[in-house]
Amino acid sequence: MAQTEKFVLNMGPQHPSTHGVLQVQVELDGENIIGAKPVMGYLHRGIEKLMESRTYQQCVPFTDRLDYVSAMNNNLGFCMAVEKLAGIEVPERAQYIRTICCELNRIASHHVFIGSLTNDLGSATGMIYAFRDREKILDLFNIICGARMTCHYIRIGGVIADAQDEFIRKTEEFIDYVPQMLDEYDRLFTGNEIFQKRMQGTSVISQEDALRFGMSGPNIRASGIPYDIRKIDKYGVYGDLDFDIPVGRTGDNWDRYMIRIGEIAESAKIIRQCLDRMPDGPFMAKVPKVLKPAKGDVYHRVENTRGELGFYIVSDGTTKPYRVHIHRPSFINLQALDHMCRGMVLADSVTAFATIDPLMGEVDC
């Protein structure tokens, strides 16, 4: 009698499509997946521990290295948590600049998503197009703060430099370019038969499952739950802005892709409004050079590109945080990988992995 055996394939940590150093132990029956276990820790740098021995200001650059393709959002999360802890009021102009930068970074991060997704689907052309457009945003960051990826631009109390006229002009140019850019993506892959066939109906996450796994960000919205911290908490100036949250229906790979395309358009809308309303004034609050928040703990969450990013800070009254915990969205979203891969074929595991859009810097912290 024929005997069959499970085939365990260690995908990663060195594999072309594990964006970073994730290892996935895939159990295969032929080409069908019967289980996928993520194994992580290859990029663990102990950021939480390192922060305990730095002053609050010195902690901010670490947040850049968490989710290095959307550094601005991470800066924002940490700075807002410290501001809440120390009771610092941020000037309005700074808040608008922060919002513009965060939304630009959200678009840039979704470019990486689109690029790596299409690359994983075997079309390197898509990646080049997405990265070409991402380059425009990185150039904008270069103008405003001199760095491209790990910006360290948002500081405790505001931003480190004012938005120059050149930045504002070029941002407007970019916003005007966004519809044309999305149209090009639609023609290149959204309307592509093979692309649709591979994405639609694969790796479905139902609403119950999305809640069960505690997912957040575009992944939970793709399952049809309008859960967006920007709308719920209305932190910063998001309460005054008019924008929609794209919500999917079925929670398959296709929805997770379309959500991100929708979010690019929404982010462009937000930036347009911010540019119109940005008041003059100071860009940095008066923050003591030696920041000593009172004893206590604080939790603050923001909507990162990948979901709900939270910072839990315990202060013991000294210049250094006693304990920092980072609630990382990709880390939690990754729990769904096994569920998404079951019953799919090997090629779908890569698509599933790309559409969760985890970033190993954030997962391993």
Add this chain to the structure above:
Amino acid sequence: MGTYLELKYLEELKHSFASMEFDSQQPEPHIYVGSDDLLGLMQRLRENPVWSFDRMGNITSVDYKEYIEMVYMLYSRRFDRWVTVKCRLDREKPVVESMTQVWPGTEFEEREIYDLMGVEFLHHPDLRRILMPDNYTAHPLRKDFVPLQPKIEGGVLTWHKQKSSS
């Protein structure tokens, strides 16, 4: 950031759970609960439709040198409401019920706490180290942590305690 769970609900909860404490003077009183009552309280908070805390907003642990404190921040999407539950554990042998029984999505976070803080979770589906190597023996987020020294012995990476002088 939503609202915090009102005082009247806290009082109501206190009747059912003897070990529950909170400081009613605080604007946002944290619930302190004994580790025996923790699971029951959490199930109540999750399943009772009056609160329906359906999301584990944040789960972490802090080493306060005398004890280890588990911090659970629950969030209710329906009422946009928060509550913080804290639970003090013995530092030498921290053991607590796993929250995966109530929120399955806390699996990785509890593995992380087990790995970095050394808290053991009962009834966890797959309690293994997640970030550090499997044969690592220390818990890095403890305050008295001293990094272990890596050594290759017979082709296998092993970890050893540092000499006290260094």
Add this chain to the structure above:
Amino acid sequence: MHNGILYLAGQSLKELMLPVIGSELIVNLIMTLICIVILFLLVATSALVFTLGERKVCAWIQVRIGPNRVGPWGLLQSTADMLKLLTKEDIIPHGIDRWLWVLSPILIFIPAAMVYALFPFDDGVIFADVNIGLFLLIAISSQSVLPFLMGGYASNSKYAMLGGMRTVAQMLSYEIPMVIALMGIVMITGSLKMSAIVEAQSEVWFIFLQPIAFFIFLVTALVESNRPPFNMVEGESEIIAGPFTEYTGMRWALFFLAEFANLLSIGILTTTLFLGGWQGPDFLPTQLWFWIKAFLMVIVYQWIGWTFPRTRMDTILSFGWKVLLPLALVNLLLTGFGIYIFRWLL
């Protein structure tokens, strides 16, 4: 009888040699050897040209510039690549089946080069104009399945094994619709001889008589030669490089030599079978027409490859069996009716 440039050149070379050597047998032998050398040179240079060509075409599609550092317009890029590959360390992994592993890259090159013997490059210029030409061509080219499986099996790597199995599944299933689609051409021509097939298109190209067969051939040719969007064998995002995963340096380059030889050969095959081969209006020499068409087809294949994402293995197989095969059979039936009606009209 024939009047292609290459044919005339060959004939005059023969006439030059005959008085010097004396024996016609030896002259024919020398001519055969020269032809073999030329064919091998052609296959080898096609790899050199296409490494650059592929990268340039890919760069145009991807709004990039492409290689432009080595030589003018990067013309020497592929030479530099080749030199680099030659100087690379030859890593032989542990636990492999040594013989099969070493043989695989060599064997894969043989069918890829051998099919060139059956291509009519010009009027009268065909190395082996056998009367079962098309049949032989398909028979030889289908042999390339085996080295892939050998390499995949011998590498002692899970990715290579998966890649090898994929190759077998994919290539064997697409042989069938391809052969049945080409039957239509054979029915119209009434011969399997390659030169006869080209001559049968002197009035109207088969692309107009057999559009369905052309479509099926376009797809199956992409699958058979592992071009994207059907490059399941490599599938670099899932199984890294399939059977080539464990190969390095020159051994790896041999696989790619074969791949580029295959790319040119499907271009030539499409030209020969559907686009009238070397035939064309008189204002250009026939030889030029042949290469223009062949290169145009190669660019079309590259264009398709660089635009589409990769398909999935199960989709590929179900498409082959459930769509292409019935379509090929319908085409066969229609061709039969067409020939019958055509004869009846005459």
